[in-house]
Amino acid sequence: MRKLAFAVSLALGSVAAHAATVYTGDKVQGVPVISQLDIADLAPGKTHRFMFQGTTDGIGQHFYVPVVVAKGAKAGPKLVLNSGNHGDEVNGIRAVQKVMAGLDAAKLSGTVVAVTGSNPNSINRVTREWATYNDGGASTNFNRVFPGKEKGTAPEQHAWLMWNKLWQGNVDYVLDFHTQSTGTDFPFFIYADYRDPRIERIAELFPADQIKKDPGEKGSTETTFVDNKIPAVTLELGSPRKYDKDMIDRGVEGTRNVMVDLKMIDGKIGRTAKTAKTFVGNDMTTVRAEQGGYAEILVKLGDMVKKDQVVARQLNVFGDTVKEYKAPADGKVLSTGTDAVREPRATLVRLLIQNPDAQCAKGC
Ligand SMILES: [Zn+2]
The missing domain is CATH 3.40.630.10 (Zn peptidases)
Incomplete structure (x- = not known):
C-alpha cells in the first residue's frame, strides 16, 4: 500500500x-x-x-x-x-x-x-x-x-x-x-x-x-x-x-x-x-480559593445566584470557618469544585454571566 x-x-x-x-x-x-x-x-x-x-x-x-x-x-x-x-x-x-x-x-x-x-x-x-x-x-x-x-x-x-x-x-x-x-x-x-x-x-x-x-x-x-x-x-x-x-x-x-x-x-x-x-451567557467569572483548606460549596450547578451571596467557605484542619467567598456578580452556577481539599487558586465556583456591556455582546 x-x-x-x-x-x-x-x-x-x-x-x-x-x-x-x-x-x-x-x-x-x-x-x-x-x-x-x-x-x-x-x-x-x-x-x-x-x-x-x-x-x-x-x-x-x-x-x-x-x-x-x-x-x-x-x-x-x-x-x-x-x-x-x-x-x-x-x-x-x-x-x-x-x-x-x-x-x-x-x-x-x-x-x-x-x-x-x-x-x-x-x-x-x-x-x-x-x-x-x-x-x-x-x-x-x-x-x-x-x-x-x-x-x-x-x-x-x-x-x-x-x-x-x-x-x-x-x-x-x-x-x-x-x-x-x-x-x-x-x-x-x-x-x-x-x-x-x-x-x-x-x-x-x-x-x-x-x-x-x-x-x-x-x-x-x-x-x-x-x-x-x-x-x-x-x-x-x-x-x-x-x-x-x-x-x-x-x-x-x-x-x-x-x-x-x-x-x-x-x-x-x-x-x-x-x-x-x-x-446563554456572554461572560464568566471564577471564584478561586485564595488559600489552601477544605472547601464547602454552598451552591449547585445551574443555581441562579445574586451578587454578594456567599457561595463557598473554607475550613481549617479543626473545622473552623477561615474564609467565606461571595459571588462577584449575578449569574448562573456553571462549575463547582468537587474535591474538598483545595489549594490556592483552585476553582470553588464559576458563574456564567449575562454582561450588559455592549462590548460583550458576542462574548467576553
Ligand atoms: Zn477538556
Missing part, C-alpha cells in the same frame, strides 16, 4: 494540495496504521478504521490515535469529531463512538472523520495533562498547543501531526468534545464563538444546559480552527472520569442534529437549545 500511495502522489505531482493517505505498512490491533489521511482516496459508502501515527515517546515508539472515517456514498460536508485532548474527559470519547456506530456510510452525504482519543499519553493515565520526562519532567495542556510545532516537544509534535497530516484538507466543520477537569463539575456546556453565525447555529443545535458566547482560547483545537475560518465549538459533556448516560445521549443527539442541519443525513432535528431552554 505504501508503494501505491507513493505512485499516486507522484502522479498528482505538485498540484495536489494534499498528497494521499499514507499507509506505513504496520498494523496495530489489526488496524492499518496511517501517517497521513486524505479522505479523497478512500472508498465511498464505507466506514474505515485507522490508527494514526502520532509522535514518539522516550524510547522512540509511536503514540497511535484511533480514527474512524465514514465516507458517504454521496458528496457533502466534511465533519471532524475530535475527543480525548484531555485524558480524564471520557464522555466525549463515548459520544463520538456512539455517533459513528449509528452512521450508515451508504446513506451519508459527505464525510465524518472521528478521533476517539487524540491524546493517548493522558488518557492512559486518566490525567488532564500530557506528561513529558525531559529534565525531570513537565506537564503540558495538549489543548493549548495547536497547531503544534514540527520540531517541538512531544505534545507539540503530536498536535502538529494531527493538524497537518490528519485534519488539513479533510475538514469543513469541527466538534471538539470535552468535560470539566478532575476535581470540578460542569453541566452540558458549550464554548461557542458567536462572532461567526455558523458557529452560533451549530451550538444551538445541541440540547445544552448552558452556552457561553466565547472569543476562544489560544492554542485550543476549537480556536485554532476558528482562526482558520473553519467553524468549531468546544462541547463540555459534564463531569470527568466516568460515563454519564444523559450527557453522552445529549452529545450524540446534538451531533446528529448538526448532521441533519448540514444535510449529511436524513432525519428530524431532536432536542436543541430552544427546547432545552439553554441559558
Whole structure:
C-alpha cells in the first residue's frame, strides 16, 4: 500500500494540495496504521478504521490515535469529531463512538472523520495533562498547543501531526468534545464563538444546559480552527472520569442534529437549545480559593445566584470557618469544585454571566 500511495502522489505531482493517505505498512490491533489521511482516496459508502501515527515517546515508539472515517456514498460536508485532548474527559470519547456506530456510510452525504482519543499519553493515565520526562519532567495542556510545532516537544509534535497530516484538507466543520477537569463539575456546556453565525447555529443545535458566547482560547483545537475560518465549538459533556448516560445521549443527539442541519443525513432535528431552554451567557467569572483548606460549596450547578451571596467557605484542619467567598456578580452556577481539599487558586465556583456591556455582546 505504501508503494501505491507513493505512485499516486507522484502522479498528482505538485498540484495536489494534499498528497494521499499514507499507509506505513504496520498494523496495530489489526488496524492499518496511517501517517497521513486524505479522505479523497478512500472508498465511498464505507466506514474505515485507522490508527494514526502520532509522535514518539522516550524510547522512540509511536503514540497511535484511533480514527474512524465514514465516507458517504454521496458528496457533502466534511465533519471532524475530535475527543480525548484531555485524558480524564471520557464522555466525549463515548459520544463520538456512539455517533459513528449509528452512521450508515451508504446513506451519508459527505464525510465524518472521528478521533476517539487524540491524546493517548493522558488518557492512559486518566490525567488532564500530557506528561513529558525531559529534565525531570513537565506537564503540558495538549489543548493549548495547536497547531503544534514540527520540531517541538512531544505534545507539540503530536498536535502538529494531527493538524497537518490528519485534519488539513479533510475538514469543513469541527466538534471538539470535552468535560470539566478532575476535581470540578460542569453541566452540558458549550464554548461557542458567536462572532461567526455558523458557529452560533451549530451550538444551538445541541440540547445544552448552558452556552457561553466565547472569543476562544489560544492554542485550543476549537480556536485554532476558528482562526482558520473553519467553524468549531468546544462541547463540555459534564463531569470527568466516568460515563454519564444523559450527557453522552445529549452529545450524540446534538451531533446528529448538526448532521441533519448540514444535510449529511436524513432525519428530524431532536432536542436543541430552544427546547432545552439553554441559558446563554456572554461572560464568566471564577471564584478561586485564595488559600489552601477544605472547601464547602454552598451552591449547585445551574443555581441562579445574586451578587454578594456567599457561595463557598473554607475550613481549617479543626473545622473552623477561615474564609467565606461571595459571588462577584449575578449569574448562573456553571462549575463547582468537587474535591474538598483545595489549594490556592483552585476553582470553588464559576458563574456564567449575562454582561450588559455592549462590548460583550458576542462574548467576553
Ligand atoms: Zn477538556
